[in-house]
Amino acid sequence: MQKNYFSKALKLEEYVIDEVREHPNEVHIHCRPRSRGMWFDGRYSRRITEEKVRRISHMMLENKQVVLVVTQRRFAFKGTKRWEKLPDIKKYKQTTNTFRLHTLRELQGDNYSGSGHKRQKSGMFPMKLLDELEIQLE
Numbered sequence: 483m484q485k486n487y488f489s490k491a492l493k494l495e496e497y498v499i500d501e502v503r504e505h506p507n508e509v510h511i512h513c514r515p516r517s518r519g520m521w522f523d524g525r526y527s528r529r530i531t532e533e534k535v536r537r538i539s540h541m542m543l544e545n546k547q548v549v550l551v552v553t554q555r556r557f558a559f560k561g562t563k564r565w566e567k568l569p570d571i572k573k574y575k576q577t578t579n580t581f582r583l584h585t586l587r588e589l590q591g592d593n594y595s596g597s598g599h600k601r602q603k604s605g606m607f608p609m610k611l612l613d614e615l616e617i618q619l620e
Contacts, residue, residue, distance in 0.1 A: 492541065492548065493580050496569035509543060512551045520557045520566050531563055532556040539577045541584055550578070582611055 497513040504510075519528040533555050540548045556565050570578045585607065 492543075493570070494540075494550075497550075497552070504546075507546060509546050509548045510551050511540070511548060512553075514553045514555075515566060515568060517566070520555075520564065522557070522559050522562075522564050525559055527557045527559050529558045530555045531558045536568075536571075537576070538571055539581045541578075541580050586611055586615070 492511070494511070494513065496516055498516055499511060499513045501512040502509065503512070519526055533553055536550075536552045536554055538550045538552060540550045542548070552568060552571070554565060554568060556563050567573075570580065572579075
């Protein structure tokens with residue numbers, strides 16, 4: 483029951499939380515997607531051929547960075563293999579949508595380099611977010 487409230491507070495309803503580890507500057511949340519299989523091209527597969535672990539920045543909590551340690555699975559289909567899509571995470575990004583949204587909100591009261599430094603990212607990270615937002619609006 484407590485994990486359910488914890489996952490809602492951290493906006494991780496789509497994931498199963500396996501373990502939480504606290505470090506001096508970070509909190510690592512080991513999780514995996516809730517789905518047991520994957521649909522592709524009208525077929526469903528539960529056969530896993532490969533797994534990889536991704537570390538993804540999720541949010542800031544009491545001046546500590548919350549990092550998701552997500553196990554991403556590769557499912558086998560006839561003639562092909564496909565990686566599952568992770569909810570709230572873009573394919574080649576190392577941050578979640580929640581992390582990006584909080585960074586943009588923090589820019590209201592801070593400068594670029596200060597916001598990036600607090601989130602253990604480069605000072606250019608908030609500027610890149612603004613550029614991505616500008617491209618999407620066009």
